[in-house]
Amino acid sequence: MTILSVNGLSKRYGAITALRDVSFEVPQGAVFGILGPNGSGKTTLLGILMDVLKPNAGTFQWFGHVPTADDRRRIGCLLETPNFYHYLSARRNLEITASIKGHGFGEIDAVLDRVGLLSRKDTDFSTFSLGMKQRLAIGASLLGSPEVMVLDEPTNGLDPVGIAEIRELIKSLSREGKTILMASHLLDEVEKVCTHMALLKKGELLTTGRVSDILAQGDIVECKAPAGARDVLAAFPGVQAVQTQDGLLELVFAETGVSLGRINEYCFSHGIILEHLALKRKSLEARFLELTQN
Ligand SMILES: Nc1ncnc2c1ncn2[C@@H]1O[C@H](COP(=O)(O)OP(=O)(O)OP(=O)(O)O)[C@@H](O)[C@H]1O
Numbered sequence: 064m065t066i067l068s069v070n071g072l073s074k075r076y077g078a079i080t081a082l083r084d085v086s087f088e089v090p091q092g093a094v095f096g097i098l099g100p101n102g103s104g105k106t107t108l109l110g111i112l113m114d115v116l117k118p119n120a121g122t123f124q125w126f127g128h129v130p131t132a133d134d135r136r137r138i139g140c141l142l143e144t145p146n147f148y149h150y151l152s153a154r155r156n157l158e159i160t161a162s163i164k165g166h167g168f169g170e171i172d173a174v175l176d177r178v179g180l181l182s183r184k185d186t187d188f189s190t191f192s193l194g195m196k197q198r199l200a201i202g203a204s205l206l207g208s209p210e211v212m213v214l215d216e217p218t219n220g221l222d223p224v225g226i227a228e229i230r231e232l233i234k235s236l237s238r239e240g241k242t243i244l245m246a247s248h249l250l251d252e253v254e255k256v257c258t259h260m261a262l263l264k265k266g267e268l269l270t271t272g273r274v275s276d277i278l279a280q281g282d283i284v285e286c287k288a289p290a291g292a293r294d295v296l297a298a299f300p301g302v303q304a305v306q307t308q309d310g311l312l313e314l315v316f317a318e319t320g321v322s323l324g325r326i327n328e329y330c331f332s333h334g335i336i337l338e339h340l341a342l343k344r345k346s347l348e349a350r351f352l353e354l355t356q357n
Contacts (some may be wrong), residue, residue, distance in 0.1 A: 139209035194225025
């Protein structure tokens with residue numbers, strides 16, 4: 064089932080086009096990453112989806128239709144850090160948030176437990192680490208047991224321990240069946256946490272789909288071969304392209320698991336002696352740059 068469909072969204076701020084004709088779908092249960100460098104339109108997109116901003120063109124549907132107020136209550140949202148009271152405890156802060164949202168206090172301890180702060184519930188917010196503050200913010204958006212969570216750069220500004228805690232929390236919320244939509248400018252984060260992604264660059268959608276499909280990369284094999292070997296190598300089964308790099312030939316395959324022995328044997332049978340033959344996998348960063356630079 065599709066939780067969210069985005070159809071041709073565009074948004075301009077005066078002369079700046081923040082989003083241009085963006086369309087994608089978020090399946091139920093996905094951890095869906097909106098990945099893009101700074102200024103690519105991630106926050107604008109989440110703002111539109113949460114009705115904070117109006118698009119210039121396009122539509123979106125939550126749960127298969129134009130969202131009603133009841134649908135909105137099924138979505139927990141963390142677009143910017145909430146204004147918690149520094150001199151009040153974690154529990155008191157969530158009581159205030161619950162009152163504003165029109166929820167009772169019955170679930171607060173469970174939510175604090177969920178974000179690992181139950182033992183610190185009576186501690187003043189001001190004494191919390193940044194990671195704890197962010198976990199409390201996620202706790203606030205968990206009030207009302209939303210099915211969907213929308214998070215804008217949830218690990219921004221945290222130290223490595225805080226980042227790991229938030230990523231683990233997101234993955235555990237996903238295991239409970241929540242659908243999560245999160246913006247990030249970190250490829251590594253999307254790769255570690257997300258099942259699906261949409262890649263934005265300057266407001267345009269470059270690609271969308273399963274992270275494993277998008278980041279799937281074939282092998283690259285480099286070799287030093289005599290002049291004239293290029294056409295023979297290009298005909299080796301599975302080779303998509305042959306390119307020259309630093310005086311070496313690079314064979315680009317669509318798949319991984321290429322056998323160097325078989326390439327050597329093939330060359331030998333065609334009268335070609337290779338001086339050098341090595342497997343060179345493309346890094347994820349290279350794939351990301353390839354996607355964002357073209
Ligand atoms: N209120 C605004 N007025 C004018 N321009 C804006 C406004 N908000 C965003 N922009 C511009 O729209 C573009 C997209 O910004 P947006 O904040 O959505 O991107 P982002 O991917 O979330 O970036 P970041 O990670 O830096 O927050 C940028 O060029 C930004 O400068």
